[in-house]
Amino acid sequence: MHTETDWITTPITADLLRGALDLERTEHGLRPHRLPARARAQCDDEQLAMVEAQPSGVRLVFRTRATALELAVLRTRTAYEGVPARPDGVYDLLVDGRLAGQGSATGGNVLTVDMTKGSREFRPGPVGSVGFSGLPDGDKDVEIWLPYNETAELVELRTDAPVEPAPDSGRKVWLHHGSSISHGSDAASPTTTWPALAASLGGVELINLGLGGSALLDPFTARAMRDTPADLISVKIGINLVNIDLMRLRAFTPAVHGFLDTIREGHPSTPLLVVSPLLCPIHEDTPGPSAPDFSNLGEGRLQFVAVGDPAERAAGKLTLNVIRDELSRLVKQRSADDPHLHYLDGRGLYGEEDFAELPLPDQIHPDAATHRRIGDRFAALAFAHGGPFAVDRVS
Structure with a gap:
């Protein structure tokens, strides 16, 4: 890589970022958030605080002639006590819309979660960086997609040629809310959630409000969606x-009505797609x-089990089939x-045939190959001719 004296340093500013609803100034730089400050102030849940600050779908977008670049960042990764270490978060580099490199940041903080005790331990670390070289010469649009499973305080961008914000693409904006599966779960990288x-296949700009463990029909999330400019909106409801x-x-039923009513206050005629849960046996x-x-922790495997009683459905307890039936009725x-x-x-x-071929490794979350299948399917069902997000329908 280049020496420090070769770099042109560019501060991280809002005009270089897409996919975040808020930016927090920290001691080191900017921390992207996927919920606005007012929403964050209305809930002190540690799980929500962690996942909304993980920048799934957030990316730096700029135009440059640079052939080498480096992003200085302070990451915070999550580790789970007794569980094999998860892979480092991946940064995807796109040049003119095509994947041109991948890397992980050095340094950073570690948050260790003990699920057996319900405790958390934070260990601070230094600012690190992730770098890319060998980019093609000439003007180009560059995107750096941030990891979906680490927080990232963005310190500065270093390049060997000047940087300017990329022009507006003119593409429609798709705002999506869902659970950890929408957040990214075990996808291979941030552009393969x-x-x-689906956004790439549909030719749209993504704002991803997939919030792991936190798609709970919270009114503050509905208000955030209401207030976010968007051309297409989807909400995936149920599993959490x-x-x-x-x-x-x-x-459940009035909560869904209220959630949709709130979105409609800001988007009265925007195509709005309600998605019921994927199969989860x-x-x-x-x-x-x-x-x-x-x-199975000794073998490096963590799985989940359902501990409810099927007989309690008669008392109104929710299952995925109950939710699907009610969402279908409600939308109709x-x-x-x-x-x-x-x-x-x-x-x-x-669905069932997919589960037979590509089972859920931990009984809840899909693997990387399954993310690709779901993305392909969603694009074919939503963005194709006649779909709810089709150009001929929403133009």
Whole structure:
């Protein structure tokens, strides 16, 4: 790489970033957030605080002639006590829309979570960097997609040629909200989470509000979506409500209505797609909560089990099939007055045949190959001719 004296240093500013709803000034630089400060102030849940600050779908976008670049960053990665170390977060480099490099940052903090005790330990570390070289000469549009599974305080961008913000692409903006599967779960890299893949295939700009463990029909999330400019909106509802056994059917139905009503306050006629849960056999007919199964930790495997009682469905406990039935009914009811509201059964993205071929490694989250399949399926169902997000329908 170049020596320090070769670099042109560019501060990280809002006009270089896409996909974040808020930027927090820190001691070291800028921390992207995927929920605005007002929303974050309304919930002190540690899980939500961690995942909304993990910049899934957030990327630096700029135009330059540089052939080498380096991003100085202070990362915070999460480790789980007793579980094999997770791979470092991946930074994807795109040049004129094509993958041109991948790397991981050095240094950084570590947050260690002990799921058996419910405790967390934070260990600080130094600012590091991730670098790329050998880029083609000449003017080009460059994107650096940040990891979906690490937080990133962006310090500065170093290049061997000047940088300027990329012009507006003119593409439609797709705003998506969902669970850890939408967040990225075990995708191979930030541009291969299923929403990122679908956005690329659909030719749209992604704002990803996939929040691991936190797609809970929170009013502050609905208000954030209401206030975010977007041309296309989707909400994937269900799995987290069952995972943590949050509510009963009596509360679920009005909560969904309220969530959609709030989005419609800011987007009265925007195409709005409600997506029900993907197939997850442990919760199809068994209520939550989910619980980690530590019996295979010695072999380096963590899996989840459903610990609810199927008999409790009669008392209103939620399962994935209950949720799908209610979402289908609810959307049909609302669409009589809202022709831009649509429904997609999540088993059309990942169903029984897919599970037989590509089972969920931990019984909840898909692997990298499955992310690709879900992204392909979503693009074919949503963005293709006649789909709810098709150009001929939303133009």
